[in-house]
Amino acid sequence: MNNIEEKLWDYIDGRCTPEEQNAISALIDEDAGVRLQFEQMLSANTSFTAMELDEPSMAFTYNVMEAIRTENARVPLKAAINKRIIRGIGIFFTVTLLALLVLVITSVRWSAQGLSVNLTAGFKMPAINYSDAKIVVQAFVFFDVMLGLYLFDAYLRKKRAARSV
Amino acid sequence: MQSKLSDAELIAQTLTGNQAAYADLVKRHQRFVFTLALRYAKVREDAEEIAQDSFIKAYRSLASFQGQSKFSTWLYSVVYTTAMTFLRKKRIATDSIDDEHNFVQIENQVSAYDVNTAESKSRSFYLQQAIGQLLPDDAAIITLFYKGEQSLEEIAQAMGMETNTVKVKLFRARQRLKEKLERNLKHEAKELI
Numbered sequence: 227m228n229n230i231e232e233k234l235w236d237y238i239d240g241r242c243t244p245e246e247q248n249a250i251s252a253l254i255d256e257d258a259g260v261r262l263q264f265e266q267m268l269s270a271n272t273s274f275t276a277m278e279l280d281e282p283s284m285a286f287t288y289n290v291m292e293a294i295r296t297e298n299a300r301v302p303l304k305a306a307i308n309k310r311i312i313r314g315i316g317i318f319f320t321v322t323l324l325a326l327l328v329l330v331i332t333s334v335r336w337s338a339q340g341l342s343v344n345l346t347a348g349f350k351m352p353a354i355n356y357s358d359a360k361i362v363v364q365a366f367v368f369f370d371v372m373l374g375l376y377l378f379d380a381y382l383r384k385k386r387a388a389r390s391v
Numbered sequence: 392m393q394s395k396l397s398d399a400e401l402i403a404q405t406l407t408g409n410q411a412a413y414a415d416l417v418k419r420h421q422r423f424v425f426t427l428a429l430r431y432a433k434v435r436e437d438a439e440e441i442a443q444d445s446f447i448k449a450y451r452s453l454a455s456f457q458g459q460s461k462f463s464t465w466l467y468s469v470v471y472t473t474a475m476t477f478l479r480k481k482r483i484a485t486d487s488i489d490d491e492h493n494f495v496q497i498e499n500q501v502s503a504y505d506v507n508t509a510e511s512k513s514r515s516f517y518l519q520q521a522i523g524q525l526l527p528d529d530a531a532i533i534t535l536f537y538k539g540e541q542s543l544e545e546i547a548q549a550m551g552m553e554t555n556t557v558k559v560k561l562f563r564a565r566q567r568l569k570e571k572l573e574r575n576l577k578h579e580a581k582e583l584i
Contacts, residue, residue: 231562231566232562235562235565270565270568270569270572273514273518274518274533274537274565274568275537276514276515276518277515277518277519277533277534277538278515278518278519279422279426279538280425280429280435280438281422281425282421282422282425282438282439286417286421286425286439286442286443287414287417287418287421289443290414290417290421290443290446290447291410291414291417293443293447294410294413294447295410297447
């Protein structure tokens with residue numbers, strides 16, 4: 227940077243110490259060349275200050291607020307759907323596992339290997355019709371497989387859509 | 392009509408869920424944000440997109456604004472980052488931005504003006520034209536300094552640079568702007584400057 231020009235800009239911008247300010251003032255008074263340079267810079271500074279700001283389109287604020295509103299509306303809906311799906315899947319698997327557990331416990335022959343301990347201790351297990359239970363298990367397995375295929379299909383579609391963007 | 396509340400008051404209201412308060416903030420700062428975006432994008436449509444994205448990003452991160460700097464300084468740093476991301480996405484090579492000689496002034500920087508009208512020959516027109524011929528960073532620093540009411544330290548913060556770097560850049564930008572203004576005006580420049 228040219229030293230005198232830098233000092234003159236600092237002087238114009240008011241970034242000088244009082245001592246520097248006095249020194250530059252004296253230099254401007256004494257040196258005609260510096261005075262001319264200072265006047266040109268001052269004039270340029272006045273022109274720069276008069277710079278005008280550009281105006282965006284009339285609908286700018288509306289567009290910004292609309293984009294924010296749309297974004298705000300989209301996020302909670304997405305979150306709500308996700309939570310429901312996750313809860314639904316969770317409940318489904320919990321119920322399935324519990325049902326299978328009950329089925330397994332009730333179908334075990336506890337005395338098969340000579341175990342004489344009465345594990346049920348007076349608790350009477352629910353009577354289950356095994357021919358019906360088999361159908362129920364098959365239905366559960368079938369439903370699980372279908373659900374798995376559906377979710378896998380949705381995942382692949384999502385992946386393909388993301389790749390095509 | 393714009394709100395008389397301060398930026399801090401409007402921010403506080405926005406954070407409580409009052410979107411109208413944020414609309415007031417947008418109205419208050421949109422001209423400057425748009426002008427700053429135009430310094431980088433050069434095309435009005437792109438500049439409007441950058442400005443809009445900047446306000447949306449600012450809204451999303453408003454809670455993280457701690458008020459340690461002016462809201463305008465923080466907002467301009469968002470504009471700067473958004474503009475850089477936008478330009479990167481548009482695959483504008485960095486060297487073409489840095490190389491002043493290769494820099495091409497394209498449409499709309501002065502599109503609001505008609506070169507054949509008397510109005511277009513105003514001081515403002517020539518100044519806008521000269522600013523449009525500067526490097527984006529130079530044009531942004533000049534704009535922030537003269538119209539954004541930002542100190543060198545605040546400009547440095549907004550642009551992620553050292554204060555001294557900004558000082559040197561401002562010095563050079565003023566020289567270049569003066570030269571370009573003189574070149575564009577030829578004889579008229581002598582009356583202007």
